[in-house]
Structures are given as C-alpha cells and as structure tokens.
Amino acid sequence: MKQHRLAAAVALVGLVLAGCDAQTSSVELKTPAQKASYGIGLNMGKSLAQEGMDDLDSKAVAQGIEDAVGKKEQRIKDEELVEAFTALQKRAEERLAKASEEASAAGKKFLEENAKKPGVITTASGLQYEVVKKADGPQPKPTDVVTVHYEGKLTDGKVFDSSVERGSPIDLPVSGVIPGWVEGLQLMHVGEKYKLYIPAELAYGAQSPSPLIPANSVLVFDLELLGIKDPAKADAEAAPAK
Template identity: 90%
Template structure:
C-alpha cells in the first residue's frame, strides 16, 4: 500500500464521516447523499480488507473540519508522515503474514488433495477432477472459448463467479492464468472440471485483489460451454 493511496482512502472516507458521529442520523435522500454514503461504504470495506479497521472516525472528521475551516492543523506534517509510514509498515507486515500462511496452507492442501480418488496431477503440478464428461471438441491455445466458472480459495470462500452473475464469459485460452491455459486444453466442450491450481500456475507472489492473498492455491469449478468460430469472430470484429 502506497502512502498516497492510504491518504486518499482516508480522505474519501472522511467525506462521509465529517461533521457527524456514531449517534448522528444521516439523511440518504438526494443523489449526492446516496453517493456520499456509497463512497464511504465502499472505501470502508476496502480499508477493512487491508487491515485498516481501527481508524478513528472522530479524528478523521476533525481533520476534515480543520481543513475546510482553514484552521491550524493539530499535527505537524512530519508527525503525519510518521503516522502514515507506521500504518504502511503494518499493512505490509500483514500482507507478508497472509502470504506466508497461504503458501503453507496451499502446499499442505495440494499434497492431501492429490491423494484423493479421481484427482489427477499433471507434470506442471496442476490438479484436476472430471465432474462431468462429454465428447465435444477440445480447444487449442489459439482458440477463444465460452465458459462458466466459480473461483474459490481453499477455505471455500468464493472470490469470483460467472455463475452468480448469471452470464458466461468468452476468453482467449492463451490469455488467462497458466493453470487455466493447461486445464482448458484438457477439456472437451460440454465437460465440467474442478481445477486445483498451485499458486505458481495462478498469481504467484502477487495479490491481484484483497480477496486473493499472494501465494494462494485457487480452486475453480469450470464448465466449457463452447469454442468460438474464428470466422464469426473476424466478422464480428469487422462490424
């Protein structure tokens, strides 16, 4: 987390908190009021995910009040810089801990999962299980496919789902994470697989979002619905 990102997040949340405390009712009637609440709600969720759930709302409101009222700030700039640095360090330590825990848990999970009946482990380390067999064609790396999927962490927490959205997606086989690139080319149209993807075949040491810690093993329920016709793709693109 960068210092400016943290400062911006605090400022956004303070737009909602400024001038009110936990006992003050807030009207949510006008578009501006509703948007203000939405900003606070979304940023609050984001900050909580990053371990920033102990912000003092009254102190935030005081900062906004002093700035808007052009009052003398109660803390010097070097004190603020020191405080932001401390929060940034705490956030980095939290992410490091989560990454280490995810790596350890992921290795243990794959080791045990690979022993289960029906689970196949490939040379790359990808594990898969055929949930529903079919005899349709298999996609190539150059194809675009239509799929339905649901992605989970090994604790069962869903982080993304086209099923929940109620809409399958089209994607290039070669344009996704390595575990999907390999898994899709094993499948036949009409089949459903469960993929168990080691972190090195997913996002590795990077965290693509707060909902997916670095070094996470990812579990996908994946259904291959179809392979797009290249001629039709070119015709659509030309329109």
C-alpha cells in the same frame, strides 16, 4: 507534503467517520449526492478494514476535517504526519506479508492432501484436476477462443466469481487467461466438466487481483467447456459494422 496512498484513503473515509461520530442518526440519504457520499465512505471503509485499519480515531479524523475546512492551523506538522502514515503503511504491509505466508503454507498443505484423493490427477506443472463429466468433443488449441461456464472458489469454499450465478457463459481466448486455465482448457474436450485445483504460482501468485482473492491463494474452479468459437464467425462478430 507528499501525498501517501494510505493518507488519501484515510482522508476520504474520514468524511464518513466524522459524520457517524457526530450525528449518525440525523444523516439523510435521499439525494444522489447524499447517496454517493455514503457510497464513497462505505467503499473506503471496507478497503481500510481489509487493510487492518481497525484502530482509526474517528474524533481525530473529524478534527482534521474541521481544521482543514475551517482553514485553521494544523495541529501536527507535515513531517509528523508523514512519519505516522509511513508507520501505518508499514504495519499494513507486515500484515499482508504475514497473511501471504499463511496462505502459501495453507495452499501447499491443501494440494498435498488433495493429490491423495481418488480421481485427482496432478500434472507436471503442479496443476490438479478431476474429470467430473466426460465427453468426446474437440479439444481447444492455444490460439482458440472458447465458451465456458465456471465458478471460482477459495479452498474454504468461498465463491469469488461465477458465470453460473450470473447466468451467462463467457468467451475467452485460451492463451489469455491464468496459466492454470491455459493448461486445463487444453486438456478438456467440448462438453466436459472439470474441477481445477490451481496452485498460486499458476494463478495470481503474490499479486492479489481482488480483495476477494488473498495473495498466494490456491484457486478451485468448476469449469465446463461449452464450445470452441469458429474463427471466421468470431472475426465477423468482432468486425465493426459498415
């Protein structure tokens, strides 16, 4: 039977569902193997929950595992399984499409309202920004590598990534990031802090890079430009030791 992406996910999470359904209270999580097993189930469960898989029948999952391990005859033909997995995949895709449409509409409305706020500047590309702290340092070029601190949020304020929380700024090439950052960084002077409001088409668009960032999301970044790397020093740091 041709393996389906959703089928593989269901099979993995089934190990945990079966255990939870049968004897959750007696599960031990002491050895590395036991802990890793729990971690696999936990991660797959979270993944399936994000895909809207909230109606799996844990008893049916357990029965499937038992039949496979016991080398018993399948209770459902492969053709029926393929049909079932296809139906679930279609449902998941429909949910994602709906969520994407809703995010796109919400993002458009957010940007329209945000553009009216004092201090918010909208560029020709649609990027919006505010100057939070001014400085008169140099501005980076597309070929530069810069050092920055940042915090990325969704429009509802939920943080999805933060160098500030990690306590460590990062170095990155100006031309090697999302278009909203490429443009925003070149507007900044070293020492400045900006707030960027990045339309989905200047961020990740319909391709979500992480479950924390829904497709077609407007992204909000607090961005501080700490410095521009000296090309000679950057090359020296990158060179392997002899």
